[in-house]
Amino acid sequence: xxxxxxxxxxxxxxxxxxxxxxxxxxxxxxxxxxxxxxxxxxxxxxxxxxxxxxxxxxxxxxxxxxxxxxxxxxxxxxxxxxxxxxxxxxxxxxxxxxxxxxxxxxxxxxxxxxxxxxxxxxxxxxxxxxxxxxxxxxxxxxxxxxxxxxxxxxxxxxxxxxxxxxxxxxxxxxxxxxxxxxxxx
Amino acid sequence: xxxxxxxxxxxxxxxxxxxxxxxxxxxxxxxxxxxxxxxxxxxxxxxxxxxxxxxxxxxxxxxxxxxxxxxxxxxxxxxxxxxxxxxxxxxxxxxxxxxxxxxxxxxxxxxxxxxxxxxxxxxxxxxxxxxxxxxxxxxxxxxxxxxxxxxxxxxxxxxxxxxxxxxxxxxxxxxxxxxxxxxxxxxxxxxxxxxxxxxxxxxxxxxxxxxxxxxxxxxxxxxxxxxxxxxxxxxxxxxxxxxxxxxxxxxxxxxxxxxxxxxxxxxxxxxxxxxxxxxxxxxxxxxxxxxxxxxxxxxxxxxxxxxxxxxxxxxxxxxxxxxxxxxxxxxxxxxxxxxxxxxxxxxxxxxxxxxxxxxxxxxxxxxxxxxxxxxxxxxxxxxxxxxxxxxxxxxxxxxxxxx
Numbered sequence: 022x023x024x025x026x027x028x029x030x031x032x033x034x035x036x037x038x039x040x041x042x043x044x045x046x047x048x049x050x051x052x053x054x055x056x057x058x059x060x061x062x063x064x065x066x067x068x069x070x071x072x073x074x075x076x077x078x079x080x081x082x083x084x085x086x087x088x089x090x091x092x093x094x095x096x097x098x099x100x101x102x103x104x105x106x107x108x109x110x111x112x113x114x115x116x117x118x119x120x121x122x123x124x125x126x127x128x129x130x131x132x133x134x135x136x137x138x139x140x141x142x143x144x145x146x147x148x149x150x151x152x153x154x155x156x157x158x159x160x161x162x163x164x165x166x167x168x169x170x171x172x173x174x175x176x177x178x179x180x181x182x183x184x185x186x187x188x189x190x191x192x193x194x195x196x197x198x199x200x201x202x203x204x205x206x
Numbered sequence: 207x208x209x210x211x212x213x214x215x216x217x218x219x220x221x222x223x224x225x226x227x228x229x230x231x232x233x234x235x236x237x238x239x240x241x242x243x244x245x246x247x248x249x250x251x252x253x254x255x256x257x258x259x260x261x262x263x264x265x266x267x268x269x270x271x272x273x274x275x276x277x278x279x280x281x282x283x284x285x286x287x288x289x290x291x292x293x294x295x296x297x298x299x300x301x302x303x304x305x306x307x308x309x310x311x312x313x314x315x316x317x318x319x320x321x322x323x324x325x326x327x328x329x330x331x332x333x334x335x336x337x338x339x340x341x342x343x344x345x346x347x348x349x350x351x352x353x354x355x356x357x358x359x360x361x362x363x364x365x366x367x368x369x370x371x372x373x374x375x376x377x378x379x380x381x382x383x384x385x386x387x388x389x390x391x392x393x394x395x396x397x398x399x400x401x402x403x404x405x406x407x408x409x410x411x412x413x414x415x416x417x418x419x420x421x422x423x424x425x426x427x428x429x430x431x432x433x434x435x436x437x438x439x440x441x442x443x444x445x446x447x448x449x450x451x452x453x454x455x456x457x458x459x460x461x462x463x464x465x466x467x468x469x470x471x472x473x474x475x476x477x478x479x480x481x482x483x484x485x486x487x488x489x490x491x492x493x494x495x496x497x498x499x500x501x502x503x504x505x506x507x508x509x510x511x512x513x514x515x516x517x518x519x520x521x522x523x524x525x526x527x528x529x530x531x532x533x534x535x536x537x538x539x540x541x542x543x544x545x546x547x548x549x550x551x552x553x554x555x556x557x558x559x560x561x562x563x564x565x566x567x568x569x570x571x572x573x574x575x576x577x578x579x580x581x582x583x584x585x586x587x588x589x590x591x592x593x594x595x596x597x598x599x600x601x602x603x604x605x606x607x608x609x
Contacts (some may be wrong), residue, residue: 132219
């Protein structure tokens, strides 16, 4: 797996759209145009925030006095609570915001993607991390758009299984990130 | 207004982040990384050794600062190592005073030399002839040869080399000593570090005397070290952090390492890098000790600097390893800076019972041993060379007349 693919898979996993499918389908507007606007808005804002994290990776790590390799250990650790939640419940927590936009945003965006983006940008380079974030968000957005359709066909058990698969993927990627930090100069 | 659940989520993340900051990623500090500080640290440590050298050429081995005592202990391998580093320092600083101290240390070993079957080795008292002592004495003589350019000890270097060959097994590894009473190799014992020391010595013999076959023995030793040593020594988390192997890797002819040997060198670089990153997070104080453990002693941290300096040289000369050069240099300078910052200075020395045994030394749990200074000096000199962009053993041509 090359750096770009590794970063794209990692960001897709921590954005955790598969684990948020059921929740998103529950409050997303039924009309496809409104749903499209919602997903584009959420993904656009998430990309902007992740891009900022990528661009600020070096200054942030300098400010923290932490090497990129040591930061990978922390990033891996930050991924684990999300992974455990998905493995245990099969879905992300239901956001409490009242407006659909903020509910959708809090499903896909939080400290975990930001920390992973900081780490990937330092590890793979800003360009690679940005490109990978774009791909991960496109795929995640498509998944959320089709969330209602997928949830209807998979049922609650299928969605839960998908969420648990998402959690397992995060565990694997977290361990890989930490091991790479340990095995780097 | 934030909802209660969002507030709880924020509080949980802040607490989690704080725990990570303390336990996983505390701030890293590299101490005094400027060249002037590293140079001053090296000079102060060299002064510690030369100031505390005895008239017979031996050195103060161990000093306890709390009781202001010098125990009556000695170690021949470490004597050879300290003498070797004095020759390195004499060449680096082109300093006749240091060269004289090194020659006094060499004289002590010459008085304790045993010769049999065409080989020679230094021996302490009624001990066996130990592989590591002969290896480091050889390295010292190779360094001396660079500094003064004379050939008066070439014969002795070859005799020491033949001692190593007499102990080398078919698999490239080594028996650890020669039993002088039974006049045979000591069987059934192994050493973690003597094989690496021997590799370095054999590689330098191959450089000094090309065409005499020393490179073949060095190659066998290197193969053993990268394929079998860690298993033989039951190393729990290989690779063994062996700076002697790193020295040897840097002296093997350029671009002649196999892919397996280079892969091992990469693992070695990563291990030393991890150690330095972890050490740079140790901030002292009770909380720091509780979370990150005690600071490494000078001899320990010094060996990491030596290894990183050697691997930096390898990265400078073998293009297949060159991608690691920037990170190696970063870790090298950081580890050397930590050394410089932890060295005991003039002020602390003045408050002690024996300032001459304190200033310029590295103490751990109240003691300093001569190899705390030895490994630290060697690492600092390699770092200074790296900062000047020099990847070769120095000096390139003799700089001092033979005493």
